[in-house]
Amino acid sequence: MEWKGVRGTILENVPMKRYTSMKVGGPVRYLLYPVDEDDLKNTLQYLIHRNIPYRFLGNGTNVIVNDKGLNEALIRITRMKKKTYKRTKGGAVADVSGGMPLKQFIRDNAQRGLSGLENLYWIPGTVGGAIKMNAGSFGTSVSDPLLAMRVLNARGQIVTMTKHDGAFGYRASPVRPTECVLSARFSLKSRDKKEIAKDMEYVYGERKKRHPMEFPSAGSVFKEVKGEPAWKFVEKAGLKGLKVGSACVSEKHANFIVNLGSATANDVRTLVNTIKREVFEKTGVSLEEEVELWGFNG
Numbered sequence: 024m025e026w027k028g029v030r031g032t033i034l035e036n037v038p039m040k041r042y043t044s045m046k047v048g049g050p051v052r053y054l055l056y057p058v059d060e061d062d063l064k065n066t067l068q069y070l071i072h073r074n075i076p077y078r079f080l081g082n083g084t085n086v087i088v089n090d091k092g093l094n095e096a097l098i099r100i101t102r103m104k105k106k107t108y109k110r111t112k113g114g115a116v117a118d119v120s121g122g123m124p125l126k127q128f129i130r131d132n133a134q135r136g137l138s139g140l141e142n143l144y145w146i147p148g149t150v151g152g153a154i155k156m157n158a159g160s161f162g163t164s165v166s167d168p169l170l171a172m173r174v175l176n177a178r179g180q181i182v183t184m185t186k187h188d189g190a191f192g193y194r195a196s197p198v199r200p201t202e203c204v205l206s207a208r209f210s211l212k213s214r215d216k217k218e219i220a221k222d223m224e225y226v227y228g229e230r231k232k233r234h235p236m237e238f239p240s241a242g243s244v245f246k247e248v249k250g251e252p253a254w255k256f257v258e259k260a261g262l263k264g265l266k267v268g269s270a271c272v273s274e275k276h277a278n279f280i281v282n283l284g285s286a287t288a289n290d291v292r293t294l295v296n297t298i299k300r301e302v303f304e305k306t307g308v309s310l311e312e313e314v315e316l317w318g319f320n321g
């Protein structure tokens with residue numbers, strides 16, 4: 024296929040196990056890296072005209088792709104990494120590209136003595152992926168200090184949305200699967216650099232203690248249930264250490280499924296379903312996935 028007018032990198036039939044933190048998943052038909060916003064718009068028009076389904080991929084830290092792969096295009100804006108700060112009375116307003124790693128953004132803020140997102144330190148996604156998921160930890164969600172975002176919609180238009188234009192909730196955002204978060208504007212507060220660094224160290228230390236960071240995973244598999252963490256129910260059902268193939272319910276944190284080496288997406292999917300069934304039978308609670316399962320069809 025000739026990609027007229029598209030300037031970015033086009034990869035074909037690349038295995039998603041290379042592009043997701045769970046390290047499972049078959050080939051995707053196209054993996055596209057636009058170089059800038061105009062290129063992204065052209066790429067999108069191109070896909071729409073040819074009826075090629077598409078999605079946006081950040082760092083792939085919250086998705087599990089089917090072993091058969093996807094007959095579609097995944098667009099990554101991870102080459103777009105701009106960031107500007109405008110000083111205000113009590114801090115700064117920061118504009119940051121959706122493709123920027125969240126971790127890097129939080130570090131850059133810290134170096135400037137700007138606070139607001141340090142509780143999310145070490146979440147391995149991009150800013151765009153974090154906004155889509157309304158990622159959060161240690162009591163802070165990415166939407167808390169968010170002021171506005173620029174979104175490319177499925178008609179190829181760039182719209183600016185304030186935080187209050189759409190409903191952000193627990194792991195929920197107004198961003199649709201066909202929309203791309205191009206950039207986000209955050210309100211950050213001035214704070215002592217040492218205090219910020221101390222909080223980031225604490226958050227990192229707690230994550231290392233609680234999370235099985237030594238194995239590939241996609242973070243928390245299930246959402247909280249009425250404010251109660253899902254791991255409690257998985258643990259109560261006695262499922263820690265349960266394995267399907269090389270996919271295993273982490274011994275360290277029962278809401279993580281880890282890849283012990285050669286897990287397939289099917290292993291992960293079967294384990295997810297087994298946990299849901301067992302937890303329901305033993306505790307009466309219905310768990311809902313926080314991770315996104317792509318290409319499994321029901």
Ligand SMILES: Cc1cc2nc3c(=O)[nH]c(=O)nc-3n(C[C@H](O)[C@H](O)[C@H](O)COP(=O)(O)OP(=O)(O)OC[C@H]3O[C@@H](n4cnc5c(N)ncnc54)[C@H](O)[C@@H]3O)c2cc1C
Pocket residue numbers: 044078079080081082083084085086100121122146147148149150151152153154155156157158159160198200202203204205234236240241242243315
């Ligand atoms: C070890 C580990 C720890 C984790 N800890 C946490 C945690 O504490 N809290 C938490 O909330 N999550 C956590 N996660 C999950 C994950 O990191 C977050 O959900 C993260 O925000 C996903 O970002 P991503 O760029 O990897 O998105 P992806 O996984 O690539 O995609 C996730 C979703 O976002 C969409 N998306 C990606 N980029 C864009 C964009 N620019 N515009 C529009 N949509 C986009 C995708 O289409 C998909 O729907 C953890 C994951 C791991 C592996």
